[in-house]
Amino acid sequence: MLQQNNFKEGKIVKINKDLYTVLSEESVLSCYVRGKLKNDKLTVGDNVLIDLNSLTIEKQLPRKNTLIRPLVSNIDSLFIVVSTEVPAFSEYLLDKMLSLAIYNKIKPIIIVTKLDKIKRNERNKILKVLKYYKKYFNVYKNTEIRKIIREINGKTVALCGQTGAGKSTLLNKIDKNLKLNTDEVSYALGRGKHTTRLVELIKVKGGFIADTPGFSSLDLNISTDELKYTFPDFMVQCKYKSCNHIKEDGCKVIERVKSNKILYSRYENYLKLLKETRL
Ligand SMILES: Nc1nc2c(ncn2[C@@H]2O[C@H](COP(=O)(O)OP(=O)(O)O)[C@@H](O)[C@H]2O)c(=O)[nH]1
Ligand SMILES: [Mg+2]
Ligand SMILES: [Zn+2]
Known part of the structure; x- marks a missing residue:
């Protein structure tokens, strides 16, 4: 009997060996990959066509970008979490992450933490610097949760920032159900630099957030002549x-x-x- 194809679009939110968890509208589907697709590297975040009859991924849809370590595709926004004290405020890391985001067609969003921990004159100094950044980027304090939540709706978001910057604390404030451990040394560190750690996209506030401990650094794979275009x-x-x-x-x-x-x-x-x- 000739079977009608019943294709539907979905997003890979998790990969465990050969098993792909795909979210399609509100259904969570466990899929395998159609044989001929196997060589194509599918990643978490990929948008795919699935055959609902066989629960197989039939086609990978075009990608917007791919980040490595952890491997995840189609990131719309990057929350760059910058601490003002322990770890100290680093304009260098901030500028590097901004360039990387822009280069990868990702909207950077700067989120500043621990302003409550620093003395007033130090705080004023940092706020003055941030005023400059505000002319070109979206900048929020980590206390401005409602504004931050608005940036997630309809988007796939990744977080980056140094260990201890306050990423897990922020995610817990965004969604109380997450209950992530704070003060936890990123276990990507313990596994050695080159092991890829599994990443999962979690549905949060109408969007997706990559549940990683955060990209602490990303390779700067920009050519010398292109770097200037990442500085608006x-x-x-x-x-x-x-x-x-x-x-x-x-x-x-x-x-x-x-x-x-x-x-x-x-x-x-x-x-x-x-x-x-x-x-
Ligand atoms: N005073 C203060 N402490 C914070 C703030 N954000 C995070 N922390 C603390 O900083 C430590 C590291 O935070 P965590 O979220 O684990 O950082 P992560 O490594 O980036 O996930 C924890 O003890 C948090 O309670 C903040 O805005 N103010
Ligand atoms: Mg953390
Ligand atoms: Zn010039």
């Missing part, structure tokens, strides 16, 4: 169109750094990151 505050026309803003002659970016229109640390970090790029 550097979008001014220099004398030479291809200017990488290293030499003075006619460089509008350097001009803006000198007149304090561009935050000096942003430019410094840009030069540092240039050294980490590939040619």
